[in-house]
Amino acid sequence: MTQQKTSKAKQFVQDEKRYFAPFARIPYYDLVIDHALGSTLVDIDGKEYLDLITSASAINVGHRHPKVVAAMRAQEDKLLHYTPAYYHTEPVVQLAKKLTEITPGDFDKKVAFGLSGSDANDAIIKLARAYTKRPYIISFVNSYHGATYGSMSLSALSLNMRRKMSPLVPGIFHIPYPDVYRANKSTAEVVEECIQAVKDLFATYVPAEEVACVIMEPVAGDAGIVVPPKDYVEELYALCKENGILFAVDEVQQGMGRTGKWWAIQHFDIEPDLLSTAKSLGSGMPISAVVGRSKIMDSLEAPAHLFTTAGNPVCCAAALATIEVIEEEQLVEKSRVDGEYAKQRFQAMQSEFDFIGDVRGIGLNLGIEIVKDKVTHEKDQAAGLKIIYQAFAKGLAIITIAKSVLRFQPALTMTRAELDRAIDTLHEVFTDLRDNKI
């Protein structure tokens, strides 16, 4: 029976390799998901896995949350879609209003909808240029903002991608992200060097008065869950304000309660001019939004950022229900408390295992860096892969990012018992690695 089922999974994967374009998937072990509920994924052979990456941080309220499903069904019974380009639908306006209320900044805001984090970040480029009438945009080395041309041009995570698809959108420059662990220097040194790099760029190559906006992931997700020093963000923000540069944040991965605040930028007490969100906004349904100061949002006219299927009412209903669930179940606070607990447990393992170089992150949003050497911080990609494959065999869905960082982003609804089970299992896997069993 099991043999038969296993071959079913293999056949599926073979078919998929034949028909599915390779550039839409980063290859890991083959998990063929049949269904999911809460924090549990079930594969086509009926085997269960605890989901520790939640579709790349897109399912903060857990899979098929009953309230989200009910809200979508109720909307499906009324209207599947009408483009907001021409006519009005209620969920679109309700969601826009709600987003202006829950995002930081006590000023007038407006919202534009799209379908993905990538297009939301494209909107930031368009809006910043239109509003400031300045050409240049500043983003970060090792950032990931998406796969459309604009958002890919903001990103600087994959040299190959840039090489194969260049020329990208012009006028975008990348500054170093203050990654203290990777720099292997003191926090103060990293802050000073990274701020100096911005000043040098302004002085030598990109005049500050020609810069429209800086776009930043307030916690760098795909770069390995890197939390920047508060001093750095404050100084960068001050530089922006001094020079009339807009400050935009990409909250696509780190927003919606993931870091133990509604938005990651709130850890830095900064009110951004523009904010992008997607992924968990609609519990994985294709919806994104840019929320910005009204005067900036008024600087473009149709069809500057108009997609026929943007602001789909079923997706808006999913988003409204997702926000309601986060509020009702106090998931922002739960993320903070459970994240602190998980971090402490992993930090205890850091002293037990030589290959755990760093445990970082805020909220249920941790990066556990696997290294060859705790002094040099040299990454150990092979060990990271061994860990995730063994974890998979033991019923955990977890991946590595930035070559050697375990990405720990479970649903914010994950129970304490499930969290303990996941952490205990990872401890077993680490022990297997240390004892050369894998």
Ligand code: PLP
């Ligand atoms: N911004 C960040 C920080 C992301 O992590 C991602 C996706 O991983 C994106 C933008 C792109 O979002 P999407 O894949 O929905 O286009």
